[in-house]
Amino acid sequence: MRLIPPVYVKPFVKRQKNDATDAEAILEAALRPTMRFFAVKTExxxxxAMLFRTRQMFVGQRPQMINALRGHLAEHGLVAARGPAHLKRLADAIAGDDTALHAEVRDLGRMYLGQIEGLNTRVAELDAKMRCAAKKADLVRRTQTMPGVVPVTALAIETFARDLATFRRGCDFAAWLGLVPKQHSTGGKARLGKTSKMRQRDSGHSWSLALWLSSRLSSGLTHRIMAG
Structure with missing residues (x-):
């Protein structure tokens, strides 16, 4: 079985979209000699991947809850700056008796704080699961021998990246990550735009880390990692 990215199949779809034209487009795309396929992931x-995406969802829900609480309390005269670092001020105001907050507002505020604390607990539990999984995977352990690569980073590479042996050089891995400019070249003139956004977004890693890692791979450390 081979998987084709939908964006590569779309150019072969003729006019109307239905099952027949979709099947024909998939067949045409699969027969192209230069077609790129997805690697089939193991169970x-x-x-x-579900572990990473669940953590990402919980991390994204935290600022939503904090900002909602900030907005509600601001309408009652209690203003706090953005960010989790200023959440304690809101929590103290809800728990204390020195602020003139309505009893219903205090009760709802405690519900918000409970939800936020629950998200913090779940994120910490998922972080522990990631560290445990990083200890069990052999490739992840070898990747951590590279200076600066922490367990979660190594686990994300093993989870989302293709087999590193399929990359001929480090810059190919950087291109796969999306660390390349978008091209609008024509007529023999190279026109490069901003950095491409065609990248794997689930790993949760900064571009600077990805660029650093690709440079380490291009320096020949890949062979040592794969060889063990």
Whole structure:
């Protein structure tokens, strides 16, 4: 079985979209000699991908809850700056008796704080699961031998990246990550735009880390990692 990215199949779809034209487009795309295919992930990789995406969802829900609480309390005269660092001021105001907050507002504020604390607990539990999974995977352990690569980073590479042996050089890995400018070249003139956004977004890693890692791979450390 081979998987084709939908964006590569779309150019072969003729006019109206239905099952027949979709099947024809998939067949035409699969027969192209230069077609690129997705690597089929193992069940373990799919489970770890769910772990990363669940954590990402919880991390994204935290600022939503904090900002909602800030907005509600601001209408009652209690203003706090943005960010989790200023949440304690709101929590103290809800728990204390020195602020003139309505009893219903205090009760709802405690509900918000409970939800935020629950999200913090769940994120911490998922972080522990990631560290545990990083200790069990052999490739992840070898990747951590590179200076600066922490367990979660190594686990994300093993989960979302293709087999590193398929990359001929480090710059190919950087291109896969999306660390390349978008091209609008024509007529023999190279026109490069901003950095491409065609990248894997689930790993949760900064571009600077990805660029650093790709440079380490291009320096020949890949062979040592793969060889063990």
């Amino acid at each position: 373990d990789q799919q489970a770890r």
